[in-house]
Amino acid sequence: MALLAKLTQALFRWQSDGTGPTRLGQRRIFILPTGAGLLFVCALIVMLIGAINYTLALGHALVFLLVGIGISGMVHTFRNLHGLIVTPGRSEAVFVGEMAHFQLTLSNERPTPRLALELEAEPGVATRADIAGSDVARITLPLKTRRRGWLPLPRVRLWTRYPLGLFRAWSYLQPEMRCLVYPAPLDSPLPPASPTQQGGEQGPEGGDEDFAGFRHRQPADSLRHIAWKAAARDMARPLLVKQFAGGAQVELRLDWQLTDPTLPVETRLSLLSGWVLAAEALGNRYALNLPGIAIPSGAGEQHRRRCLEALALFAA
């Protein structure tokens, strides 16, 4: 094993652990002609035959100049990737079914721009990046989410055809990045509130009574609470949500046991996920109980995130 590790290390010494910036060196850039490149070669062969057949001295020169342009274009394509520095960034947690977004920073130390870089985390979904000379570009790689839990960024293919399109140079990046995927929330009525020490008698709807102010809309906010009138007045402003202060704090206990045991595990997690969002949207305090995990009651963005994390990483 140790020998194998050493061998791999010797062969792929350039492979960093993926957490830091990676500079693309010549050993990790591959290059092959494209379909257009093959067409170009065929055209050159026909042109050369024509030049020989008609004894065109300048025809020879033209073909040879084009050969030179092709070769130098190949080097330029390679150079478009060579020396590029890729730094992994962050990715915000999302719900299953939403797109996960991975941020990468591409830095160009050269004074000339690097154009038409394409990054593909998934085949067929390319993100294009153009970096000006001595500049940095932040790009976001979208990735479909299918399951809850950690979604690691798969191997990213970084490729370019610039400048001539006759060659395609590519490199594989393996930045150490992952995105947390929460279970998709399911809309269902919240479980009844349990009485708390504060003695709030009102139902969970108690938080609907007094208007307390606006805040920016979160993806899970109920449509009923959006300030539509304000949105209609100013299209440019992000959507706002009306916040209401409940008469008394209600404490909800969101318990695994409250979900229908006949349902599959994932559905039950989705129900809990929906409750967490609903409870948070209503401004309630809530606690989350999962088999083996108990999150004490709380409220706010931090708490919500903690609950959703527990749901995302729950191992049945």
Next chain:
Amino acid sequence: MTTQASEALDHWAVPWLFVAALATVAPHFEHQPTWLSAYCVLAFGWAAWLWWQDRRLPGRLILMLIVVGGCGGIWIEFRTLFGRDSGVSLLVLLMALKLLELRSRRDAIVVVTLAYFLLLTHYFYSQSIATGLWLLAALWIVTASLIRIHGGIAASLSGTLRHASVLAIQALPFMLVLYLLFPRVGGPLWGLPQDAHSGRSGLSDSMAPGNIANLAQSGEIAFRVLFAGTTPPRDKLYWRGPVFENFDGITWRPHGGLGQRARVEHQGLPVAYETTLEAHNQRWLLALDAPSTVPAESFLSNNLTVNARQPVNYRQRFRFTSTLDYRFNVKENPSILERNLQLPAERNPRTQALAHSWKASGASPEEILGKALDLFASEFFYTLRPPLLGENGIDEFLFSTRRGFCEHYSAAFVVLMRAAGIPARVVTGYQGGERNPVDGYLIVRQSDAHAWSEVWLDKRGWVRVDPTAAVSPARIETGIANALPAGEPLPALLQVRTDWLRTLRHRWEAINNAWNQQVLGFDRERQREMLARFGIPDADWRDLALALGIASTLLLAAILAWALRNRRQYDPVTQLWHKALRLLARRQLHCAPWETPLTLAARVRIARPELAEPFDAVVEAYLLARYGTPGHDLKPLRSAIARLHRWRCC
């Protein structure tokens, strides 16, 4: 067909392709049918309008109709689609119509490939310096548009043009190496279309009154000659072309069929020279009378014309030696002599009567010859615009009009000789030439085209007699420009009498000649000479391939070195720090972007205690070098890094 969003062309990429297409198509408008140029301009205009208005491009059916219409027009015009001119017209048509179909990157690549192809087709018509420069510019534009297509909207105009220049400049050494070392294949690989070499001027293979006078109005260069020694006097410069023996009363034609070999007795020193013959699509090579050695790919015919085995349809060089004093076929085949006495019986009775009277007076052939020349010297007039002649052309010329160009004099002279019983024939070719003092080449133009006569005299063989010399001695001694009166339709080029203009013309022609000789004339032979100069005698294609391989590898290495040299120049301290980080990375420890040297050192102490000691020393030395007193010595840092490098754990 739908286009993928990522492959679609952006709006502002299209004008680039328009310009590229226009730059490659427009020069063809000069020599292709007018209707086709109009057709293309309409297609261009339509495409540009659609682009401007951001309208939908025409559908498949409409495009198909336009293509079929254009192809039909070309077929009607040329009666084929596969000739040289029709092929070029077809390419031009496709290019114009492809602009109506510009949707995706793929379409754009087709346009660019077509543009490169069209660049080549211009060389069918001209390979001059100007064409070369124009096409270099067009190549630049086409390549820039290819770059623009792939760069997308982020590519700036100046950046794209600069990138294309960089590519072209880097391609130049490759072009040079390939041009010099690529194994050259001579001649056509297979049969060329009928019109492959059309549109070339020169002497024709028959002579009727007016032929040569027409040719002489062209200032085009027929061939250039470089003499090994001194240039012989002008009146000896008779460049022999086709010889005409058959006369039908109006037109002179060569006698077909092969005869015995010419027997030439050379008397005098041989003159060596190299002729660079412009393409004239005929086999004769125009050597000086009388050639003693001829190039390998040619042979000396029985009437002393040097003929190539293949028609000369591109500019070629030939080496000859000639002797200016010679005796030719002193013993001639009687059937040939008989043939050279034939005249159409009922034509030109007055001429024949005159000749008969000379013969009846008992004069010797030499005396008859002198009488005829005296006749011409008396009251004849040398002109490019002689009056038209009828059925008995020679009679009219000799007895009434008395105005003519060299073909009239030589024809009349030959008819007189034949009627007097002296074998005679017409020789066409060129006479004289102009020496360019800049490069020493003798330039022979179409305006130097000439016709003279040859008579066969007992014991002397075939003797050249130039009746034009009797009419206008200046023609032979100083050239046609001085021999003709003012107002004759001579090419403007020849009428230049101002000194500085003449010098300018000489310079320009010397440059063109150098271009033709050194650049365009670089063939297999020149390639071999060049390699021999570099110490590789008798190079075959294997030597060439080897040399080519070595040279291109070196070039590629140079250009790769340029591509890889993109390290930012850090100050020496940072460079040393990066080196230390690389040493760590080799041991599976990577510095995260947010880590300071001290936090990294702390991590190393925990993760790899065995490396802690040398690395701590490096960090300490680095911090001192970085933040210590200015001008701090780098030695401690260097030695600490060297120690880390040598550090063997476990």
